Amino acid sequence: MARFRLLDKYLRRYTQLSERELSHQLQTNLWFTPVLYIVFSFVLLALSYTADYKFQTGERMWDVFAVDYDLTQALVSTLTAATLTLTTFTFNLILVVFTTFSGQFSPRILKNFIASKATQRILGIFTGSFFYMLFSFLVLNKHFAHHFFTVPLVAVLLASLSMGTFIFFINHAVAWLQVNKMTYEMKKESMSIVKGSLQNEIDPYKVKDTAPLKEYVERLTKREGKQISSNRSGYIQLIDFVEIMEEAKKDDIIIKLEYTIGDYVFSSTPILSYWSKEDAEIDIPKYLALFSFGKRQTEVQDMEFSINKLVEVAIRSVGNYDPKTASNAINQLGELLSYISCVGNLNPYLVDVDGHLRVILQEKDFSYYLYNGLGYIRHYSEDNVIVGIQILNVLDLIAKSANPRDYDAIWEFAVYTTKGYEKDFLFGLDCEKFNNLLYEIAKSTGHEKDFQHMGP
Template identity: 65%
Template structure:
């Protein structure tokens, strides 16, 4: 498991952070019991601060049950609410909430508080100490911390339950993947000018690397792959990309050897991580699909405002891809030798995966389709000029077939004003006039 996979697994699992907090609660119990049993801290305190055994036992036993009840009640209530919420918008929202640092730290504090109370209650002994100080004081402080954390958690959950906040978090996650996968990991090795590798694109006898098991391609270690292909002096072509589902024995890569040297295919198998589900570690399209799913579910629930918000968040992600990515499917090594051939992905591909499904489900909704054109226009203002044509053509496809759906004159005006703004931004005014002429015929 790579460092990125390990970090993702730790973040997406609910048990890791609470285990750390419980470990610190054990240390705290050890410190408190040592202070009261070995050093008899309670006997050396003034009477106003010393707590006798009966009161300490009553306090700790009460707080043990109260802390467990508070923890159980809080997370049971939240999971019920989020199950309903995720059913309305996206089932992946629940996972994002559970994986958030705030949620994990809250559960860690609750769990640590309970274990502190439980262990303190277990080791209380009247024969070893008549008066206590550290155990009851720390128990009271832990209980106060748990109550404060409860208030914070309710505020955190209420804020997170707002759909705008959820879509904003999804957008941030997608932008981080764009930066990590495209801009930092792959783009430095992309061939910017294909003419520089003329004659290096291989032909002839091919060797195939087959998948060892079925599942989704979750991660590909591109940097190590370039280093290995340089050592073996081969060119490798990936037959599938991250997020694709493959069967066992499916050819996932093809390579060409320049000599008779033997290639250890197990090395290249280890560079592919295949699992039962898609993950967000490198899969940009999977993160985009979360926002798409929210928009589509919102349309189905007659909530156009939420759908519009998801559209704008999605537009920002796509604009970031256009500005930062180099759309070339050739990767080279430090010596400018072709080493890896990727699946062809351009801005059209991401644009369709982002807005294509939404356009399909909003085809009878003039208002939402107008918002799609507005988002495309806003995107075009910050896109690379290379992608103007793709955005304009998508806008035209969105506009087709709406002549019979305008209920009011204002619908017509708003829709074609948005299309005209898009034409101006992408410098397709002439094509806009031609589109209107065709519509009149």
């Protein structure tokens, strides 16, 4: 009974997830795709034995293609052991990749490798092939047929596919152990979150001219709003912004989010405030249901969590005296920041179709993302001048492609970065590099007048 209760609890947890959460959970679990392949292998097994038992394909084939019972049994039993051996080697290789990622880079990167379609399909092919061989051996019976054709043919084809897949998996694992591939995949994941969370969900409700709304919000927040507290503790994993906008319009209220995706809150922590025209009461559980809480951060909507994984790779690489890896991570991070600047409307005000303010988000401008990305690397690199030069080089690239509204933030961050290295200018070449890059950033951001030569 305890096992059934545990299974029921497990299944209920999945049925309560939103469509996006369920998709993410299935994608980042190793068991889902292999289970699908196992189901497919049973279907293939049923078709194979139907062909050999019912339609007697082995008896109707030419003698050269017909395989007798003893040879079929020996073939299937041998291939079962061989497939199991390949599957064991594959899992060992996966553990090696996990150990390398955890020790050298970050344990948070493991899910990127697990979630890759290639990894899941490879495991699916191995497990599906093994179950086909195993149950073929189990149900093989000479009382139904003396010669077989379909079963041994499919077994040989699956064994050949498994062998080819194993070779492909070695190449796949080696490619993932290369930093370029790993950081590129993390950047792609982050860009997809930006596209989903910013462009598709939030940006349609934003306006370009925020000056009137700023004044209105300043007056509004002087009044004390009513608060809704969280009913559980954990990380905010998901917020249904579309539904919040619809419900806020129905109730004719203005909502301010006190915390955002990725923040950790306690139970009873106020997570949002709201203002209504006539101090009307609202359905609090309805709004709490639009927030998803969990024990850990996820990549579903949490753009900062994905950025932090790239940051962690860069910081660990600096600590391991691996400048090339750090440089690669900084470059990918710079491209991601440039993408955020170009496609993201970072103002915190969401309005409905009638132009009425409905939701006030936590204000996070481009300087916030710059600091949480490159700022952490700058801090942990301490007196590593080479890393500082790489950060300035990336800032120069960002400045040449960023939205003009972010020029001031880029320039201020560049100055902040160089100030921290002034005491470490031991060589004239370091000074020259810093000054040249800083001047290029000044030109790109329109701050040439503010440029000051640094160092001796």
